[in-house]
Amino acid sequence: MSELMIRNGGQLVSTETIDGEIATLNLGPTHPATHGIFQNVMKVDGERIISAEPTIGYIHRAFEKLAERRPYNQITPITDRLNYCSSPINNMGWHMTVEKLAGIELPKRVEYMRVIIMELARIADHLVCNAVIGVDTGALTGFTYMFQEREKIYDMYEEVCGARLTTNIGRIGGFERDFSPAFLQKLRTWLKEFPAKFDEFDRLLTRNRIFMDRVVKAGPITPEMALEYSFTGPNLRAAGVDYDVRVMNPYSSYQDFEFDVPIGSDGDTYDRFVVRQEEIRQSLRIIHQALDNLPSGSFHADVPAFYLPAKEDVYTSMEALIYHFKIVMGETPIPAGEVYHSVEGANGELGFYLVSDGGRTPYRLHFRRPCFIYYQAYPEMIKGSMLSDAILTMSSMNVIAGELDA
Amino acid sequence: MGNWNNQTALEAIEAAFAGKIISTEETYGLLNIEVSPADAYEVIAWLKNHESLKMQFLTDLCAVHYPDKEGKELGVIYHLHSLQNNFRIRVKAFMPKEQAEIASLIPLFKGANWMERETFDFYGIHFTGHPDLRRILNMDDMDYHPLLKEYALEDETRTDKQDKFFGR
Structure with missing residues (x-):
C-alpha cells in the first residue's frame, strides 16, 4: 500500500491510496506515441505517474559546431532541420539574423512575401500538432x-522554392524567385477552400464531449510556472501570458497587420489545442492582408555581395561572375559583431545568437530552441497524472525531436 | 509599464553595482553588461527582482570560447527579457578556462536547468549549485567538451578553407 501525495503546481493532485507496487516503465526512445525519438523512464503506480526522467539527444547532429565551419548561406539548410514541421520560419529567422548583422534593408515586398510563407508554415505546423492530439485521443479522422x-x-512551398519539407526557402536578402502565377493561384484557391474544411475539423473535436473529457485538465501549467521555465509560443499563451514575438518585437513588417493573440486560462492540453486552432484563423487573417496589400517591387534586396546574381548574368557579365564566385566560396564581407534575433516560431520564440569575428563563418552560433527549453517542464507537468494523459501532454506541447536535439 | 531604455537601465545598474560592472556596450540596440562570474548571480537576481525593471524571463543561456583572451577564455552569455517593459538585456561573465565556475541560476529560473546542462556538456563550465549537472545532448561517456575551439571540425591539415585564401 502506498499513499500518493503528489504536488503539481502547488496543488494537491492525488491523495488516493493505490494498491500495488511502483513499477518502472520505459516510454521510448522509439515508441509510436512519442512522435520522435526521446525516452522517458517513468515510475508508475498502476497507471499513475510518480516521476519521469527524460533522456534526450538521440538525434543530436552538432549543428552549432557545424555552423562554425560553414559560410552564412550554407547554414540555412541546417536551420531546416530544427523544427522540420515549419522549416520556412527557421530559414527566414536565420536570413533576418544575418541581415540584421550586415545591416541589409529589404524591400517591403520581400517582407510581405516572407510573412505569407511564414504564416503558411505556422498553419502547417499547428495543423500537424492539433491533428496529432486528435490521434492520441483516438480520433484518426x-x-x-x-x-x-x-x-x-507543401505544394505551395514547392512552387516557391522547389522543396517540400526541408525547404531551404529564400536567401539572405530576399527570395530566389518571385511568387509565380501558379503559386498565387494555388494560394487563392486554398484560402477559399481551407476555412470550410478547417471548420469541419474544428466541429469534429473542439466541442466534442469525448475529446473534451480526455484533454481538459490534462497536463496543466500555471502562468508563473510557465514563465519560470521560459515557456514561449502557444504553450505560454495557453497558460494565459500574452507574449508573442510578432507583437512585442515586430520583424518583417508584422506591425502592418491586424491580428489577435489568443490566450488560454488553464494551460492544459485543451487550452493549448484551442489556442492553436485560433492562431490558425489569425494566420489566415494575416495571409489575406499580406496578399491583398502585396507591394510591387523587387523580390530581393539590392545586395550583390550576398544575393546570388541571375544565372544568365553570371555567364555574360564580369561583375556577376565575380559575385557569384565570391558567394559560392563563402567570401562575403560581414561585419564583426554579435546579434540576437528572434522570430515567433510555430512552437515558441526561436532565437539566433550569432557572434561574428568578420571571418567567412560565424564565430559562434547558438540556437534558442523553444522546445528544448520548455520540454524540461514535462516531468513536472505529468506528475500525478495518468499515463494516457502524459502522452496527450507531450503531443500538445509540440515537442519536435529535431529542434530538441539540434 | 515602465519606460526603460538602455540608458536608464544602465544608470540604474551602475548605481546599484558601482565598481562591479566591468564593461558595457550597446550592440544592435541591445545593452550588454559584463560582470565577473562571482557577481553574475547577484546582478541577475537584482535585475529579476527589481520592482519596475522585472527581467523575469530568461530567454537564453549559452557560452562562447575565446582561446586567445587570456584569463577570459570562456564566457557565459545570458539573455534576459522583461515582458512587462518589453526590454531585453545581455549579461556576460568571462572566466579562465582552468577555473570555469559560475553560480547556477536555477534558484531564480527553473528553466536554467537544461540550458546549464547543455552549456556544461559543450563547454565544460561548472554551474555551482546545479542539482543534476550531467551531459544532456552528447553521450555520457564522452571525455571532452566538443564546442571548445581546440576541437576542429575537420582535418586540421586541410588549408583550403583558411581565411587568408579568401582575401582576409
Missing part, C-alpha cells in the same frame, strides 16, 4: 483530413 491540407501547403 481529423488527422487524415488535415494532412491533406498540410500537403497543399
Whole structure:
C-alpha cells in the first residue's frame, strides 16, 4: 500500500491510496506515441505517474559546431532541420539574423512575401500538432483530413522554392524567385477552400464531449510556472501570458497587420489545442492582408555581395561572375559583431545568437530552441497524472525531436 | 509599464553595482553588461527582482570560447527579457578556462536547468549549485567538451578553407 501525495503546481493532485507496487516503465526512445525519438523512464503506480526522467539527444547532429565551419548561406539548410514541421520560419529567422548583422534593408515586398510563407508554415505546423492530439485521443479522422491540407501547403512551398519539407526557402536578402502565377493561384484557391474544411475539423473535436473529457485538465501549467521555465509560443499563451514575438518585437513588417493573440486560462492540453486552432484563423487573417496589400517591387534586396546574381548574368557579365564566385566560396564581407534575433516560431520564440569575428563563418552560433527549453517542464507537468494523459501532454506541447536535439 | 531604455537601465545598474560592472556596450540596440562570474548571480537576481525593471524571463543561456583572451577564455552569455517593459538585456561573465565556475541560476529560473546542462556538456563550465549537472545532448561517456575551439571540425591539415585564401 502506498499513499500518493503528489504536488503539481502547488496543488494537491492525488491523495488516493493505490494498491500495488511502483513499477518502472520505459516510454521510448522509439515508441509510436512519442512522435520522435526521446525516452522517458517513468515510475508508475498502476497507471499513475510518480516521476519521469527524460533522456534526450538521440538525434543530436552538432549543428552549432557545424555552423562554425560553414559560410552564412550554407547554414540555412541546417536551420531546416530544427523544427522540420515549419522549416520556412527557421530559414527566414536565420536570413533576418544575418541581415540584421550586415545591416541589409529589404524591400517591403520581400517582407510581405516572407510573412505569407511564414504564416503558411505556422498553419502547417499547428495543423500537424492539433491533428496529432486528435490521434492520441483516438480520433484518426481529423488527422487524415488535415494532412491533406498540410500537403497543399507543401505544394505551395514547392512552387516557391522547389522543396517540400526541408525547404531551404529564400536567401539572405530576399527570395530566389518571385511568387509565380501558379503559386498565387494555388494560394487563392486554398484560402477559399481551407476555412470550410478547417471548420469541419474544428466541429469534429473542439466541442466534442469525448475529446473534451480526455484533454481538459490534462497536463496543466500555471502562468508563473510557465514563465519560470521560459515557456514561449502557444504553450505560454495557453497558460494565459500574452507574449508573442510578432507583437512585442515586430520583424518583417508584422506591425502592418491586424491580428489577435489568443490566450488560454488553464494551460492544459485543451487550452493549448484551442489556442492553436485560433492562431490558425489569425494566420489566415494575416495571409489575406499580406496578399491583398502585396507591394510591387523587387523580390530581393539590392545586395550583390550576398544575393546570388541571375544565372544568365553570371555567364555574360564580369561583375556577376565575380559575385557569384565570391558567394559560392563563402567570401562575403560581414561585419564583426554579435546579434540576437528572434522570430515567433510555430512552437515558441526561436532565437539566433550569432557572434561574428568578420571571418567567412560565424564565430559562434547558438540556437534558442523553444522546445528544448520548455520540454524540461514535462516531468513536472505529468506528475500525478495518468499515463494516457502524459502522452496527450507531450503531443500538445509540440515537442519536435529535431529542434530538441539540434 | 515602465519606460526603460538602455540608458536608464544602465544608470540604474551602475548605481546599484558601482565598481562591479566591468564593461558595457550597446550592440544592435541591445545593452550588454559584463560582470565577473562571482557577481553574475547577484546582478541577475537584482535585475529579476527589481520592482519596475522585472527581467523575469530568461530567454537564453549559452557560452562562447575565446582561446586567445587570456584569463577570459570562456564566457557565459545570458539573455534576459522583461515582458512587462518589453526590454531585453545581455549579461556576460568571462572566466579562465582552468577555473570555469559560475553560480547556477536555477534558484531564480527553473528553466536554467537544461540550458546549464547543455552549456556544461559543450563547454565544460561548472554551474555551482546545479542539482543534476550531467551531459544532456552528447553521450555520457564522452571525455571532452566538443564546442571548445581546440576541437576542429575537420582535418586540421586541410588549408583550403583558411581565411587568408579568401582575401582576409
